[in-house]
Amino acid sequence: MVAGRSVLEVASDAIDGGATAIQLRDKNVSTRTLVEEGRALRELTRKRGVLLIVNDHIDVALAIEADGAHVGQDDMPAELARKLLGPNRILGISAGSLDEAVAAIMAGADYLGVGPIYATRGKADAGEPVGLSLISEIARRYTTPLVAIGGITAENAGEVIQAGATGIAVITAVVNAEDVSLAAHQLARAITV
Ligand SMILES: Cc1ncc(COP(=O)(O)OP(=O)(O)O)c(N)n1
Numbered sequence: 001m002v003a004g005r006s007v008l009e010v011a012s013d014a015i016d017g018g019a020t021a022i023q024l025r026d027k028n029v030s031t032r033t034l035v036e037e038g039r040a041l042r043e044l045t046r047k048r049g050v051l052l053i054v055n056d057h058i059d060v061a062l063a064i065e066a067d068g069a070h071v072g073q074d075d076m077p078a079e080l081a082r083k084l085l086g087p088n089r090i091l092g093i094s095a096g097s098l099d100e101a102v103a104a105i106m107a108g109a110d111y112l113g114v115g116p117i118y119a120t121r122g123k124a125d126a127g128e129p130v131g132l133s134l135i136s137e138i139a140r141r142y143t144t145p146l147v148a149i150g151g152i153t154a155e156n157a158g159e160v161i162q163a164g165a166t167g168i169a170v171i172t173a174v175v176n177a178e179d180v181s182l183a184a185h186q187l188a189r190a191i192t193v
């Protein structure tokens with residue numbers, strides 16, 4: 001459940017609003033439950049033609065035939081994650097500094113999750129905001145797609161893209177919204193105009 005709604009309902013509404021990828025990120029459930037959520041999300045995302053990425057758990061990503069997995073600096077080392085996922089699944093890696101970005105690219109990241117860009121309520125141990133300059137710095141040097149994350153809203157999403165991000169990832173701005181579909185739509189519009 002997310003803010004009183006099922007994971008499937010939130011994902012479905014977000015896709016209605018324009019989300020092009022869903023990340024299964026649930027820190028508080030058993031692996032068994034994660035697999036159940038993942039299977040349901042796999043069916044939904046296949047039907048709707050959007051990507052499904054599993055956070056942290058490479059085994060779950062493989063088990064549910066997700067499109068890929070996302071690992072951070074405290075998760076499965078990127079090289080091993082790539083080895084386990086194989087060449088055809090998407091590997092996303094978190095980067096909170098230029099050094100981390102370079103290492104992630106060398107390890108075979110298909111995209112970088114860069115952040116937290118702004119202060120966030122979505123991750124307790126996210127650390128200090130890195131700001132837009134990190135996005136610009138990485139974009140200036142590398143062509144790897146950059147997914148900005150952390151405190152992103154429909155109000156600031158435009159400047160994040162302007163700074164060089166390819167896309168955005170959000171939790172609070174969608175999950176806590178009264179109207180999930182409308183919130184996703186406003187975010188999608190903010191990054192396409
Ligand atoms: C797109 C995207 N970017 C960054 C993260 C953060 O991953 P991580 O640093 O491993 O933190 P947790 O999400 O696992 O708490 C992400 N999940 N997605």
Ligand SMILES: Cc1ncsc1CCOP(=O)(O)O
Pocket residue numbers: 115116117119120121122123126149150151152169170171172173
């Ligand atoms: C998972 C994660 N990684 C860096 S910030 C963050 C949380 C993003 O949540 P929100 O969109 O609510 O700021």
Ligand SMILES: [Mg+2]
Pocket residue numbers: 055056070071072075
């Ligand atoms: Mg992680």
